[in-house]
Amino acid sequence: MTGWFIGIGVYALICALFYFFQHYFFFRPEILPQSFQYKYPFPFEEIKFTMEDGGTVNGVHFRMPNALGVVFYLKGNSRSIKGWGKFAKDFLGKGFDFFMIDYRGFGKSRGKRSENILYSDSQYLYKWLAKQYPEDKIILYGRSYGSGIAARIASWNNPKMLILDSPYYSFWHLTRRYGFWLPLRWVLRYKIRTDRFMGKVECPVFIIHGTRDRLIPFAMSERIKAEFPAIHLIPIPGGRHNNLPAFPAYHEVLYALLNDTHPESVDLDRIVQQSTLGTP
Numbered sequence: 001m002t003g004w005f006i007g008i009g010v011y012a013l014i015c016a017l018f019y020f021f022q023h024y025f026f027f028r029p030e031i032l033p034q035s036f037q038y039k040y041p042f043p044f045e046e047i048k049f050t051m052e053d054g055g056t057v058n059g060v061h062f063r064m065p066n067a068l069g070v071v072f073y074l075k076g077n078s079r080s081i082k083g084w085g086k087f088a089k090d091f092l093g094k095g096f097d098f099f100m101i102d103y104r105g106f107g108k109s110r111g112k113r114s115e116n117i118l119y120s121d122s123q124y125l126y127k128w129l130a131k132q133y134p135e136d137k138i139i140l141y142g143r144s145y146g147s148g149i150a151a152r153i154a155s156w157n158n159p160k161m162l163i164l165d166s167p168y169y170s171f172w173h174l175t176r177r178y179g180f181w182l183p184l185r186w187v188l189r190y191k192i193r194t195d196r197f198m199g200k201v202e203c204p205v206f207i208i209h210g211t212r213d214r215l216i217p218f219a220m221s222e223r224i225k226a227e228f229p230a231i232h233l234i235p236i237p238g239g240r241h242n243n244l245p246a247f248p249a250y251h252e253v254l255y256a257l258l259n260d261t262h263p264e265s266v267d268l269d270r271i272v273q274q275s276t277l278g279t280p
Contacts (some may be wrong), residue, residue: 014176019187023113026145026190029106033043036108040085042092048108049125055111057121059101062088068258069137069160070097072129074146074153080107090245094258098137099123117188119152126153139258142167144216144241148192150160155200163257164207166241169220170195198228205231206257208250235274 017094040048049058060081071091075084081102088098104113111117129138133147138159142150147167154162176184184256189248198205205228209221218235225233236247242248 019189021104025103026077027103027113028078029103030082031105032080032082034106034108036082038082038085041055042088044085044088049121049122049128051111051245052116053111053117053125055104055117055121055233056109057101057104057125058108059125060085060088062098062159063104064092064095064097067097069096069139070099070133071128071139071141071258072126072150072153072159073098073100074140074142074150075100075102075146076143080106082107087245090251090254093139094255096258097133099125099129109198115192120150122149122153123156126157126159130157139163148194149198150196151201152192152196153205155197159203161204161206161257162201164205164214164221165244166209166213167194167207167221167224168216169223174216174220174276195224195227197233199225204276207231207243208253209224209233209235210236210241210244213241214242 015214038044038060040060040062042062043064044060047059047061049057049059058081062085062234073087075081081100084100088100091098101108101121103118104111126138126140135158139161140150140154140159141163142148144167147164148171149167150162150164151167171190171194172184172188173195175188175190207221207224209216209218210217216258221233225231234253236244236249236253239247
């Protein structure tokens with residue numbers, strides 16, 4: 001009997017530690033001093049936003065002459081825009097301005113972070129962009145962890161399109177792959193139900209996912225596609241979680257989506273098949 005009590009006590013302790021310290025499991029931020037100076041090879045403006053609760057969100061806005069629109073890029077759960085800013089070239093080179101933020105606790109952004117705060121901060125910045133660009137010129141791009149946040153923002157607005165790069169069916173389902181033995185219904189503080197948000201998204205949706213992604217399996221994108229058949233799922237054969245830009249198919253698909261007047265009618269499968277897909 002004593003062993004049972006000890007076992008229950010240990011399990012309860014593990015659950016409590018997970019509840020209070022899950023930020024350390026899910027987020028790997030790079031914290032930068034406010035004096036840090038970003039350096040990119042493209043013209044940009046650094047912008048600091050102060051939210052109603054006193055938290056701050058730091059972002060970078062890359063602009064180019066005669067831009068076709070803007071890409072609002074919601075990044076993954078690691079590091080800061082110091083390094084993520086390099087992806088601006090993938091969109092600037094295709095004729096679009098580029099806007100990226102650091103979530104609170106990342107880079108120069110400060111303040112309390114929660115699932116709802118991630119949504120509200122991103123929605124505030126989407127509305128800020130919408131004052132400068134018509135909504136039909138705004139593209140939401142969610143990468144990995146940011147895919148669920150991008151889906152939430154798309155469900156509240158009407159952007160030109162939503163592109164999800166290596167998304168999860170829901171963060172709850174993704175976490176359950178590893179923490180199935182935990183009572184996640186009660187202890188998981190970030191559920192991010194992409195699957196529920198997608199039902200309210202009215203703009204065209206495109207998913208780009210590597211078929212050999214081990215962190216967020218390709219099967220999660222297939223599950224989203226199965227539930228929402230209107231979504232376009234573009235597999236990158238051989239692609240893993242962090243190397244899609246190394247594949248020509250990724251750039252050709254991205255170019256087709258960004259530069260075609262009616263991207264939903266583009267034969268994306270043909271583009272992938274005709275690309276050189278050697279394993280990087």
